[in-house]
Amino acid sequence: MTAEPAAAETAAAETTDAVRERVQAALARVQDPEIRRPITELGMVAGIDVAAAGRVTVGLKLTIAGCPAATRIEQDVLSATESVVGAGNAAVDVSVMTPAERTALTERLRAGRPRKGTAFTPESLTRVYAVTSGKGGVGKSTITANLAVALAREGLRVGIVDADVYGFSIPALLGLAGAKPTQVGDMILPPVAHDVKVISIGMFVDDPSVAVAWRGPMLHRTISQFLTDVYFGDLDILLLDLPPGTGDVAISVGQLLPHAEVIVVTTPQPAAADVAERSGVVARQTGQKIYGVIENMAGLPQPDGSILELFGSGGGAEVARRLSAGQDEPVTLLTQVPLSVPLREGGDHGHPVVLAAPDDPASLALSGVARLLATRSRGLAGRRLPFSPA
Numbered sequence: 309m310t311a312e313p314a315a316a317e318t319a320a321a322e323t324t325d326a327v328r329e330r331v332q333a334a335l336a337r338v339q340d341p342e343i344r345r346p347i348t349e350l351g352m353v354a355g356i357d358v359a360a361a362g363r364v365t366v367g368l369k370l371t372i373a374g375c376p377a378a379t380r381i382e383q384d385v386l387s388a389t390e391s392v393v394g395a396g397n398a399a400v401d402v403s404v405m406t407p408a409e410r411t412a413l414t415e416r417l418r419a420g421r422p423r424k425g426t427a428f429t430p431e432s433l434t435r436v437y438a439v440t441s442g443k444g445g446v447g448k449s450t451i452t453a454n455l456a457v458a459l460a461r462e463g464l465r466v467g468i469v470d471a472d473v474y475g476f477s478i479p480a481l482l483g484l485a486g487a488k489p490t491q492v493g494d495m496i497l498p499p500v501a502h503d504v505k506v507i508s509i510g511m512f513v514d515d516p517s518v519a520v521a522w523r524g525p526m527l528h529r530t531i532s533q534f535l536t537d538v539y540f541g542d543l544d545i546l547l548l549d550l551p552p553g554t555g556d557v558a559i560s561v562g563q564l565l566p567h568a569e570v571i572v573v574t575t576p577q578p579a580a581a582d583v584a585e586r587s588g589v590v591a592r593q594t595g596q597k598i599y600g601v602i603e604n605m606a607g608l609p610q611p612d613g614s615i616l617e618l619f620g621s622g623g624g625a626e627v628a629r630r631l632s633a634g635q636d637e638p639v640t641l642l643t644q645v646p647l648s649v650p651l652r653e654g655g656d657h658g659h660p661v662v663l664a665a666p667d668d669p670a671s672l673a674l675s676g677v678a679r680l681l682a683t684r685s686r687g688l689a690g691r692r693l694p695f696s697p698a
């Protein structure tokens with residue numbers, strides 16, 4: 309009988325194809341941790357070889373040699389393959405993309421956007437908030453980091469641009485101290501922490517005193533590059549941590565992101581209201597809208613239930629009141645974040661308080677603002693309307 313071997317061969321071939329298909333489906337669930345897209349969409353699966361004995365070897369192409377996420381991706385590919393063919397029956401053959409493959413990847417990620425364009429145009433669906441303060445040390449970076457993480461926890465796609473040239477503390481606040489972005493061709497992949505994509509001036513300078521000496525044009529170029537060359541993908545919300553005060557960065561952000569809305573952080577000290585108000589006024593002069601004020605370091609709850617107003621009271625409401633003067637829409641005081649030891653500790657350990665201690669009063673205040681931002685629609689600020697005046 310000749311029919312039997314032929315049928316057996318067909319069955320074996322079908323099995324091979326079926327195994328390959330199932331492995332392919334399993335690999336489609338493996339994400340590149342930096343790009344956050346399935347590796348199958350990124351051209352990172354070079355092949356799936358199913359040997360006669362059912363052993364499967366997956367060819368994995370890393371974007372660059374020494375890719376920081378290499379071990380994790382390789383392990384995820386192995387686990388995904390083993391979930392189909394069983395432990396011990398899978399192997400991963402790792403290589404690196406050729407320059408041409410890398411270019412194809414970056415083109416695909418740019419999705420037709422011109423090489424030098426930013427994804428964050430006024431027409432884009434990403435809401436942009438610039439967090440600013442009149443002076444340093446009022447907790448602006450801590451608030452930015454916690455808002456970002458709380459927004460990501462709400463299921464939003466969130467990125468942070470840390471443009472605080474004098475105190476780029478966002479990486480450390482999110483547990484990314486020392487992290488460096490991966491460069492794929494002319495594209496920069498931002499490190500990810502707690503589901504938030506982060507890019508910071510601090511990731512590009514080894515000596516912090518170097519960046520502090522940067523002046524307007526250099527700062528402008530750097531922020532512009534962050535907005536064009538960094539692959540954030542489709543974001544729901546981009547937060548910018550601005551340097552305190554009213555300097556060059558605020559002006560650059562006004563030019564590069566005219567639709568950004570500003571959140572002013574201040575302390576309860578009425579004496580700090582002047583400088584906080586000024587930072588808002590400058591933002592407004594550069595064409596941005598002020599969304600609201602956050603008062604940080606409000607009263608410290610005491611064991612007996614009383615509140616110790618270490619930094620006085622009323623500063624946040626005062627700044628909101630002054631910034632509302634002459635405006636059609638009042639600027640609101642979004643929340644008062646109390647002084648909190650867990651908040652400070654969370655920052656020191658790179659584990660934001662909204663995750664580490666979600667029931668802490670500071671977490672509740674910040675999560676409340678995050679929910680507010682999460683449910684706001686993009687609005688029309690800075691957006692070109694689809695008609696022109698007659």
Ligand SMILES: Nc1ncnc2c1ncn2[C@@H]1O[C@H](COP(=O)(O)OP(=O)(O)OP(=O)(O)O)[C@@H](O)[C@H]1O
Pocket residue numbers: 441443444445446447448449450451472474475476477551552604605606645646647648649651652653655656670
């Ligand atoms: N509500 C709070 N309770 C306790 N500590 C706080 C609170 N907010 C901020 N801090 C602490 O205050 C210090 C300054 O905070 P942070 O670095 O966020 O300020 P900043 O305004 O971003 O400063 P700069 O602009 O100078 O970088 C940090 O040690 C932080 O942990």
